[in-house]
Amino acid sequence: MSGERIVRVAVAGWPAEPFWTRVRRRWLGPTQPWWGAAFTAPVLVLLVCFKFWPMSYAAWLSLTNASLTDRARRFIGVSNYVRLSHDTTFIGALETTARYVGATIAVSMVLGLALAVLINQKVPARGVFRTLLFLPAVVPLIVVPILWQFLFHPYGLVNNALKALGLHPVNWLLSPQGAVGALVVATAWRLTPLCMVIYLAGLQSIPGELYEAAKVDGAGAVRRFQSITLPMLKPTLLVVVVFAITLTVQNFVLALVMTGGGPDNASTTLSLFVYQTGFLGFQMGYASAAALVMLLIIVAFTVVSLRAFRIEE
Amino acid sequence: MSSATTAVRLRAHAATIALLLLLTGVTVVFLVPIFWMVSTSLKSNQHVFDLPIQWFPRRPLWSNYPTAYATVHFTRYLVNSAIVTGSVTILNVVLSALAGYGLAKYRFLGRHVLLLLILATLMLPLEVVMVPLYLTVQHLGWLNSYQGMVVPVSANALGVLMMRQYFLSLPDDLIAAAHIDGAGHLGTFLRIGVPLAWPALLTVAILIFQSTWDDFVWPFLVISSPSKATVPLAVQSFQSAETSNFPMLMAVSSIASVPLTVLFFVFQRQIISGVATTGMRH
Numbered sequence: 001m002s003g004e005r006i007v008r009v010a011v012a013g014w015p016a017e018p019f020w021t022r023v024r025r026r027w028l029g030p031t032q033p034w035w036g037a038a039f040t041a042p043v044l045v046l047l048v049c050f051k052f053w054p055m056s057y058a059a060w061l062s063l064t065n066a067s068l069t070d071r072a073r074r075f076i077g078v079s080n081y082v083r084l085s086h087d088t089t090f091i092g093a094l095e096t097t098a099r100y101v102g103a104t105i106a107v108s109m110v111l112g113l114a115l116a117v118l119i120n121q122k123v124p125a126r127g128v129f130r131t132l133l134f135l136p137a138v139v140p141l142i143v144v145p146i147l148w149q150f151l152f153h154p155y156g157l158v159n160n161a162l163k164a165l166g167l168h169p170v171n172w173l174l175s176p177q178g179a180v181g182a183l184v185v186a187t188a189w190r191l192t193p194l195c196m197v198i199y200l201a202g203l204q205s206i207p208g209e210l211y212e213a214a215k216v217d218g219a220g221a222v223r224r225f226q227s228i229t230l231p232m233l234k235p236t237l238l239v240v241v242v243f244a245i246t247l248t249v250q251n252f253v254l255a256l257v258m259t260g261g262g263p264d265n266a267s268t269t270l271s272l273f274v275y276q277t278g279f280l281g282f283q284m285g286y287a288s289a290a291a292l293v294m295l296l297i298i299v300a301f302t303v304v305s306l307r308a309f310r311i312e313e
Numbered sequence: 314m315s316s317a318t319t320a321v322r323l324r325a326h327a328a329t330i331a332l333l334l335l336l337t338g339v340t341v342v343f344l345v346p347i348f349w350m351v352s353t354s355l356k357s358n359q360h361v362f363d364l365p366i367q368w369f370p371r372r373p374l375w376s377n378y379p380t381a382y383a384t385v386h387f388t389r390y391l392v393n394s395a396i397v398t399g400s401v402t403i404l405n406v407v408l409s410a411l412a413g414y415g416l417a418k419y420r421f422l423g424r425h426v427l428l429l430l431i432l433a434t435l436m437l438p439l440e441v442v443m444v445p446l447y448l449t450v451q452h453l454g455w456l457n458s459y460q461g462m463v464v465p466v467s468a469n470a471l472g473v474l475m476m477r478q479y480f481l482s483l484p485d486d487l488i489a490a491a492h493i494d495g496a497g498h499l500g501t502f503l504r505i506g507v508p509l510a511w512p513a514l515l516t517v518a519i520l521i522f523q524s525t526w527d528d529f530v531w532p533f534l535v536i537s538s539p540s541k542a543t544v545p546l547a548v549q550s551f552q553s554a555e556t557s558n559f560p561m562l563m564a565v566s567s568i569a570s571v572p573l574t575v576l577f578f579v580f581q582r583q584i585i586s587g588v589a590t591t592g593m594r595h
Contacts, residue, residue: 035498036419040427043412046468050446051434057445066448115339123332131581132340135347137588138577142529142545143566146552147350150559155362157349189346194588201589250438253529257549271440278444279534287444295441302436 062289068282080289089265090290093273097297100180100187100269101248107188109240112195117229119196120203130200137193145257148186149173152258158185176266179259183267186254191247195240202236203229241305249298270294354378354563361559374560381564389540390547391572394526397462397543401525404467406518413476414506418488428477434470439531447534461535462543466525472517475590479513480506519580520587526573544569 062080064073084090115133119126139147151157152172159169172178206229214224252271255261261268261276268276271294278287348368353361355373412431416424439446446465455461483506491501507514529545536542542550548569555561577584 034421036415036421036424039415039419039502040412040424043408043431043468043473044427046408046464047431047434047470050449050465050468051437051442052430054442054445054449055437057449058442061445061448118332118336118339121332123329123336129336129340130585133343134577134585135574136343138570138574139347140545140548140566140569140573141527142548143350143570146548146562146566147346150353150562151346151349153362153559157345157366160364160366189343193343197585197588201586246436246438250440252440257552274440274444279447284444284448291441291444295437298436298438298441 058288058291061285062292064285066283066285066288068278068284073285076285080286083286084289084293089268090273092265093268093270096180096266096268097249097270100183100267101245103180103184104187104191104248105241105244107184108191108195108244109237111188112192112240113199113233115192115196116199116203117225120200130197133196134193136189137191139190141190141253142257144186144190145254148182148189148254149258152178152182173259174263176263179263179267183254183258186258187248187251191244195244198240198243199233199236202233202239206232238305242302245301245305246298249294249301270297350563351567353559354381354567356560358558358560377560377564378568381561382568384561385547385551385565385568387544387547387568390542390544393541394543394572396459397532398522398525400459400463401467402518402522404463405469405472405521406514408468409472409476409517410507410510410514411502412473413478414480414502416473416477417480417483418485418506431470431473439466443530443534450535456535457537457541458535459541462532462541466528466531469521472521475517476510476513479510483509515580516583516587519576519583523573523576523584526576544572 063075063077065076065079066073119130119133123129153159154169154171158172162169170178170181172182210228210232211224214228219227249269250271252269252275255267255269255272256275259267261272270290274287274291274294277283277290281287352368352370354377355375356367356370357374360367360370415421416428450456450461450465453461455464487505487509488501491505496504527545529549532543532546533549536546539547539550548565551565552562
């Protein structure tokens with residue numbers, strides 16, 4: 001750092017040096033800049049080919065009537081988007097996504113925070129609890145829907161537990177409400193441990209003296225949580241929100257395997273809609289338009305949460 | 314005095330015990346599904362829904378495991394998964410290390426833009442670009458091939474960002490000293506950067522390995538023949554063929570969970586801290 005500053009001072013105090021050399025030094029740095037670009041080039045090429053190019057290709061496809069089976073493509077303007085706005089399946093998928101993502105995130109964020117706060121106390125064997133509670137996140141993603149489909153079987157464990165509690169069994173996977181509820185539970189089961197671990201890292205970065213000082217001032221546990229933990233955890237909350245939203249909006253494996261989007265499209269989320277339209281319905285142009293809507297939602301939520309948490313700081 | 318301190322101590326003990334009980338309760342609830350998976354995998358099909366609930370099968374059918382392993386032909390899919398995950402991990406680690414080093418240790422035109430572009434790809438999940446990506450891979454003639462599964466996911470923003478963060482903490486003086494000693498740019502990277510960065514390299518490798526092994530969507534779209542399928546695809550196709558043979562389904566699921574569970578217990582520290590910090594990068 002200090003060496004860099006000395007170089008800059010020397011450059012600035014050298015009137016004989018040509019302007020462009022100065023600019024070059026200022027912007028490109030003291031060492032050969034090509035090497036930096038060369039080191040970064042392979043990743044850049046791959047990201048351009050398999051991220052940015054598909055992205056722009058999707059934008060173009062969404063304006064065509066591209067199909068997986070037919071090579072001929074015609075530019076049809078914004079017709080796909082107009083069609084989306086009238087498509088009841090798509091509108092239904094938007095609603096389902098809102099309910100599914102909202103409920104999943106609420107459950108895993110609150111539960112994850114509660115677990116992290118519990119484990120962060122001075123409990124014996126907290127490491128063991130952390131390890132055990134993380135295990136649902138270790139179960140392979142493809143196993144999660146298979147396992148929960150079994151647990152949500154009409155005679156399965158979940159309904160047995162409900163009966164033991166004196167509640168009515170629910171027809172989970174075959175009723176519209178139950179299917180979304182089952183998806184929420186299964187997703188939250190796998191997401192909560194991940195949230196918990198991120199929270200824990202945030203909690204451990206809060207200096208202990210703050211709590212000691214508050215205790216001396218006579219603040220109770222609830223007060224300490226409200227006035228110290230929550231405000232200090234704000235950056236972590238932001239991380240968890242963005243992480244959880246991106247993960248739940250994009251994921252369609254659970255819906256695909258557990259409910260197949262049914263009954264009667266009741267549990268079809270946006271990403272499942274994109275998959276079904278593009279790869280089962282062969283309508284690549286129409287699916288691309290829906291995919292762009294999905295991207296818009298992810299970006300909007302990320303930007304909104306970034307703003308919301310930054311303004312309050 | 315002394316009775317007051319005993320009272321305080323007693324109350325602290327009671328609080329600890331209450332906390333322990335609560336934590337144990339929650340942990341049990343979270344682990345029951347996994348326990349039930351293993352328990353069911355050792356039952357016969359007609360005893361799956363027996364009431365009262367048989368938490369431990371009366372006569373465990375251990376033979377379910379060899380049967381499940383043989384029916385699914387796990388060996389073939391484990392080999393495929395190893396090939397794909399291994400290549401993706403190696404490519405990712407090498408490319409991330411190179412790019413992270415370039416972004417952290419060189420000042421060149423557009424590096425801030427480049428960093429932002431790489432960051433932006435974090436908001437661009439596979440599911441958003443799966444349609445055009447599929448068409449691109451189809452155009453390249455890579456459908457139903459290993460390179461089709463590997464190359465499109467061989468560069469990852471998270472790996473680059475983690476490596477950049479690590480190399481930023483590496484003192485510039487070390488690199489300058491190596492340059493003075495006459496080492497070239499690549500030589501400095503290989504002899505100074507890489508050996509010092511191995512903890513970060515290991516973390517990136519583990520995280521990439523885990524997520525690639527676990528990935529279902531991309532192989533599912535690209536692969537159509539069973540000969541190139543990975544473990545998750547095999548599990549899914551077994552599930553769609555045997556929807557109601559629960560002991561077999563749970564045995565297959567348990568077998569499929571073994572590799573990632575072993576990985577977790579061996580590299581627990583890296584995986585947990587990796588999850589905690591990759592969240593931080595956003």
